[in-house]
Amino acid sequence: MFRSRMRILAPPLAIALLALSGCGGLSANAGSTSPNGLQKTTLNVAVVPAVDSAGFFVALYEGLFARQGLTIHYTPAVSSEEVISQQLTGKYDITGGNYVSFIQHYVTDHQPLEIVAEGSVMQQGTQAIYTMPGSKIKTLKELKGHLLGINAPLNINYLLAASVLTENGIRLNQVRFPTAPIPFPTMAAALAAGKIDAAAMPEPFASAAEQQYGAVPLADLNQGATQNFPIQGYVATKSWVQQNPGTLRAFLAALSQGQEIADTSRGAVERAMEALKGPMNGQIPPIVAAVMAVNIYPTSIDQVRIQRVADVMYQFGLLHSRFNVTPMIGP
Secondary structure (H helix, E strand, C coil): CCCCCCCCCCCCHHHHHHHHHHHHHHHHHCCCCCCCCCCCCEEEEEECCCHHHHHHHHHHHCCHHHHCCCEEEEEECCCHHHHHHHHHCCCCCEEEEEHHHHHHHHHHHCCCEEEEEEEEECCCCCEEEEECCCCCCCCHHHHCCCEEECCCCCCHHHHHHHHHHHHCCCCHHHCECCCCCCCHHHHHHHHHCCCCCEEEEECCHHHHHHHHHCCEEEEECCCHHHCCCEEEEEEEEHHHHHHCHHHHHHHHHHHHHHHHHHHHCHHHHHHHHHCCCCHHHCCCCHHHHCCCCCCECCCCCCHHHHHHHHHHHHHCCCCCCCCCCHHHECC
8 A cells, every 4th residue: 555645744733623613604494502502412413434534523523522512423434425425415414525516416416515614634555556465457447348346326536537547548438437335445345356356445445455455556546637536524504504504513613623632633633543333433443543645634625635636526527517616615
């Protein structure tokens, strides 16, 4: 696995919290509040059980949400389609997932999602294409005609792979992609069983695949048009944001602290992810935690950075026209 990581210091926490103090203008339509200024004290939150969610897991493990008066009920987000649909019906208050799916739902289905925080920015080794050691595929060009496993059609996993394939002179119609989702927790097993010829996987699933099945990296996805690419963010519906300004401020304050800790303390990330309850929730053994690559975890929203996602989506046909992400950015 590619292990190095370029360090880019996150903005100071004090700046992030100062910015959050300006959210008070959202309270015009807010519901009743508790004595501590929270409209809700229990939140249902679904996030992807991967290293992209490390800031959230650190905040959960270290009790940062509890210190803000919040009780978090965490659910692993395995399917973006399902989780976003459930969020719109009120099952989840906040979700953490890839920007591609959020933007697709906003643009195509006109769903009122608002990006309230950034989650992760890809670094070397955190997303890569893998094969098995006995595979005849030794270079990207040898993927032609073969099935490259991704976790869902036309999502962030596909976009990263498409960018790297194109960067290396391979047309997308020369590589086959699955038509049905392959959840990350089961992708390594599918690769080992020969159901797919290669697999595009993020951490910690990639390192787990190396440990358990001997999978070998074929190409790092942190290159070309998607180098240092924003992967994950946190969203709420626009109505939820308007109705729960105090709760949102508390959630973001805790998350921002978790992001800063994750960005500066690898040990904190390892401890938090080792403590999760079960592999489907993102739990990893120490042997995987010790070797997995980690991302950058921003503490504030950079609109220019998120705009890159929409621009690359348009470049590779995931959007039919250019899209300005400004209406999605909040609070």
